[in-house]
Amino acid sequence: MALAREIYQALEDIVGKKNISEDIGVCESYRSIASQTSAHYGPFDHWTPLPQAVILPGSTEEVQNVVRICNKYKIQFKAGSTFYATMAYIGSDYAVQLDMRRMSKIEIDAKNQCAIIEPYAIAAVVQAEAMKVGLNLNIPGVGCSSSTLASTSGWAGFGPTSIFMGASGENLLSAEWVLPDGEVIKTGSAGAGAGWFCGEGPGPSFRSVFRGVTGVAGSMGVCTKIAVRLHPWPGPTFLPSDGVLPAYKAVLPDNFKCYTLCFPDWEGWTTAAAIIHENDVLYLGHRQYNMFGRNLKGAMIRILTDPEKQLCDLPELLEDPELQKQNESMKLEFQVVIAGMTKKDMEYKEKAIDEILKLSRGWKNEMMLEKDVHDWALLYLLRLGHKNLNYVLCGAYEGNFGMSSNLYVTTPLMEEASALKRKWEVEATAIAATGGDSEMGSISGIGGGGVTGWEYFTNFDAYDKDSIRGTKEFFDDTQRWMTEHGLGGDFSRWNTECRREDSYNYTQEEHDSFFVKMAQPHVMAYQWKVREAFNPNHLGGSYYRTLTPDKVPEGK
Template sequence: MTLPRHLYKALGDIVGQANISDDPAVLDSYRYSLAHTAIHLGPYYDTFTPRGAAVLLPGTTEEVQAIVRLCNQHTIRFKASSTFWSAQGYPSEDDTLQLDMRRMDRILEIDEKNMYAVIEPGVIGATLQAEAMKAGLNAHLPGSGCSCSILATATSYFGSGPSNLYGGWQYDNLLGIEWVLPTGDLFRTGSLGSGCGWFCGEGPGPSMKGVARGFLGAKGAMGVFTQCAVKLFAWPGPPTLPVEGIVPAYRTPLPRNFRAYTVAFPTWKAWADAAYLIWETGIGYLAHRQYTMFGRDLKFAMVKILTDPTKTLGDLEEILEDPQVQRVTEESKRDFQIVLAGMTTRDVEWQEKAFDEILARTGGWKVEAMNEPEINQWMLLYLIRLGHKNLNLVFGGSYDGAFGLVGPADYGTTYAEEAAEFKKEWEKRGAVVQAGGDCMMGPIGGMGGGGTCLWENFTCFDPYDRESVDGTREFFDACTQLGLERGWGVGMEKWNAQARGPDGRTTPKAERDRIHLSSPQPSAFRYQHKIREALNPNNLGDEYYETLED
């Protein structure tokens, strides 16, 4: 669709002519290669998200309202995105207006006493965390990394990360919301809607936070969130992180009240038992099964490369031949990383004693090679700041998660080895990176300091190579089939298939309905259909807000 000139001018009058474009070159920069998005075709097949009708950069809530009202008058779809993580942030149809929210990047308030921040969509995790630390507070950062929008993860997805243990999943941290509804009306939730400030996300009656987010977040399909408040939590470290080292081996010296460890266990049952004991004891600040993202067979070699600025990926094969690397790799099969942080020195000393007792009861151990100062300090900075997300793509140029088992610790550990062996057999076929099968990373904890773990089995492939792309798609199809046969359900490898098809556009309705009808609770999507009819009568979003008609 070519946007009519009178509409282009009207939109330009709202945001300013410098903040709108329908130049094809600009619009093509807002297209996404469908390699990491449940489609996995990638640039080899020249498969991208559609080119929108125009891109706009609004600067205020009032400008967003005016844009959305104009879209309703002329039945034009719109899609807002902040930092564009994966295909969810991009249009599903050609005639869509792309709203790029980067100009709205202010931290409006940090309330030290009540421990929350009020932010706009363009505020990234690194910025909020840096400002919060100056006030003795910290922000939960999502696993997508510190360069991603905190508002987007809180309002529109789920925001899992290492600080789940202490800070909760990001949707748990969502307080008041300022929401431009799909009609252009302004809605404020919780205490904000009653003129009482941002401190509470809920009020009497049904959860409007739940209505706004829907199932796993609306991903820009139900209006635009222009401001929100998120919980902050205590930061017992320095006001600024003392970063040392040379790229990529940046590190931060440990303050006296911090401890960082990689620990491993003789069995998966012992691993799960340790997680439960950590939750019951109430210790820990960050916990994640992080470096297994590189693969069980490669993780320690990769850590050696990333903590030594003289090494590159070209040294990987040689490092893998090192007997000490092989010993540590074998020693740390069933591992995770944990950071203890005490409000005082006595506090962290007690936490460490309690943690040592947990290891003694479960037969676990601290992986000493990971506790050498240069590695230990690098690990601490990595887990606090999450500034290394480029490493997701380091092996092949693209990746996606398979299985994604979510549940109590002993749920994932029951099936972890089976899932790892299944992937390992597929790795031998050559299409995906051969990393040892177990590339399962994710948080150790969730709701209220415990409750859940996530097991995302990273699968790295080359999106420019046909054999790799085709083999990866076959592998992911096999993962889905295994998940259904074993009762795990459809895994992360197909999480977006209900919204976007292989051509990069909206999944046909018949296929969407089939997927939703086969889910454990189809009624949730029927309920969301009624919500969409009420709040988005012109249906100007896309199918990332999942619905099922009666």
């Protein structure tokens, strides 16, 4: 069913002929299938629906007018910026897709350490512009190809630098938002034109409507501009990158150091992480390269730092005794970057790292100190520009388990979780055999520490239907394990409450049937009321989870 001509014409009048399409080829390329990206961003093996049209607005006014038309004709809409995640795609047949690509402005307020940005300003370019004036931003784990606006206002947004800079949500200052009914609001100080420096108030913050522990994943209107807090960058005005593709490396001054801190056991690991949470030492902290798996990480680092090597070299590398020694040395590890704001600051931080290792019985891995490897890791971690390395092994990956709790709960369970994954690697062939433990993630999911946000990388082949099926079975098993251990939803299931398996929106009845069982169902009942107040025509899809209030059981 195509849009009625008068609707299409109205939309075309808003954005111009060049910036709208209902061509089948164009619309087909605005569909997503999560097995090729990440299931925790949507359903696993069904394409999202075909949009009625793809619209490229160029300004807030254009977005507002498009949203008004959508309200007038009850057309669902969803805005996406970089289109990596399935959550950016629509969930019903009578819907249009907004592609925010034409809105990409960046304005840096160097003095007040913030960037005012539009949706298509990706983290890499915001960082590049910020570095020109000695600033940097928290780039979430998803990598620098992500829209900073989307990760900050619309989704989770923690990453390697969150220990120092805070997670993206913590860095959100004022925001401009086209509400689902077409009204435009500016939150905090920008509302009255005072500037973009504060996203809170006046009084209770309206930001509550679109940014909880995660953002609303495009389900409540369109965020068109935000201010994001920036942080110090004590380096050159651009990230100096050298080396032969793909082994690019950063040659930075001595006030930057990247170490892989290794520990004899999880207790030592936890001790070090806890001290880090309590002290201002790190610029960045992440368990990164274990994403390739406990058995493979050393070999993969050799491959990625040597332009001549390929994946077919893995078997030979895995037999290399020296590499095996290094791999064993960094069995339980995480990567850190320290950045000296001054010479003395660097000296203090170096000494502090040594002290932390002493207290935690740890050491620095030698291979990761080789100059080329060090410089490669430094660049990797600072820019997070290699994000599709997630897919390098098999073409597809999914994060699962998802240890979102505290250090002392999660680390004692790590070996058990790893053993479960290893069992699947050995006894089945659906997932890549990488060594069981492939846990990775930020040293802290929030600024200053306290919350972990770790996932296991599970690699499978999106072209191989048996591999996809087997991976789903593995996730069933990990969910069973997570439930047994009181750890909640498996990371791979994060969004199973947001879209149906067939990739369409849930009905209210379906949502009600899930959320009525919650320990504290008022959470979703209030979200229902919020949706009714701000999105009366329900045009955002079912990523916004709601429970009809009269379904809340008595006494809850």
